[in-house]
Amino acid sequence: MKEQNILILTILLFITSCGMKSKQDLTENYDKNKSEIIKLKNYFNEIVPKGFIVSIRYESSDEINLFVYEPIENSEKSELLFQQWNLNLDNYEPKAQTEYEKKYNGKTNSLEILKQKLNWNDETFAELYNKLENVNCIGISNGNSTEIEYGFKGTGVFSYEIFDKNLSKELQEKYSDDCSQMFYKDNIVLKYGSGAIGSFCIPEFKRTK
Structure with a gap:
């Protein structure tokens, strides 16, 4: 049993040490590629039918x-x-x-x-991949807002949640929980999805008072 626990811990440590993106990586990538990220958001919402x-x-x-x-x-x-x-x-x-x-x-x-x-074809998938690659991102989803996945930290994924309008003070507070989401600027919320091993908080999203 002891050996099994050691093996599990070793695997978890290996997983969490791979692809170690950080909040700083997330924000720097957005600031560097803001214009293209917004274009990607708009493009995706145009190609997804109502x-x-x-x-x-x-x-x-x-x-x-x-x-x-x-x-x-x-x-x-x-x-x-x-x-x-x-x-x-x-x-x-x-x-x-x-x-x-x-x-x-x-x-x-x-x-x-x-x-x-x-109304997609093979070229649609290829173009979407290229647009994501161009801003160092791996995935995208639409809905009430648009979420663009940036990259992994351990088994979880950092992403940008992008709203159509800048967030009010009330909404900025709503989308900052000191845990898995944090208002960044304008209409951008930083998010972390914890993946397959349960929900946990990211210390980097803890606000300093």
């Missing part, structure tokens, strides 16, 4: 994690249309879905059907 919510993370230029919700007709709600982890854009062959899989993993697992619904 009512759809798309979350995409590139593991490489041709391997992605992709989750898409589509609006329900005559409703303000949406439903899961498609979700795939480690999807290879160059070599993806969907398997037949069971009714259970359709209910919990998305109405379709066909990339071609998804492209038709989004």
Whole structure:
């Protein structure tokens, strides 16, 4: 048991020591690439059809994690249309879905059907990858705000949450919890998603009074 615990701790230490991005990296990257980051936000919101919510993370230029919700007709709600982890854009062959899989993993697992619904093609995925690479980022999601993933710290991910308008003092306080999110400037909130091993706080987001 002792040896097993040591092995687990060693693995966790290895994981958390890899890709050690920091708050300073996060802010410096935004300040350096602000104009292109905002252009990326606007571009993404233009290519996602109204009512759809798309979350995409590139593991490489041709391997992605992709989750898409589509609006329900005559409703303000949406439903899961498609979700795939480690999807290879160059070599993806969907398997037949069971009714259970359709209910919990998305109405379709066909990339071609998804492209038709989004009006995307192979060039869309390539251009989005290039725009993310250009600002040193790995993923993007839309919704009430746009979240652009910057990079990993251990198993979690630093990101920028970008709103359409500058935040009021009240909203600045709302989005600063001394833990996983912190107002930075204007319409930008810094975020940290803790990943697969539970939720925890980032000391770098602790404000000094």
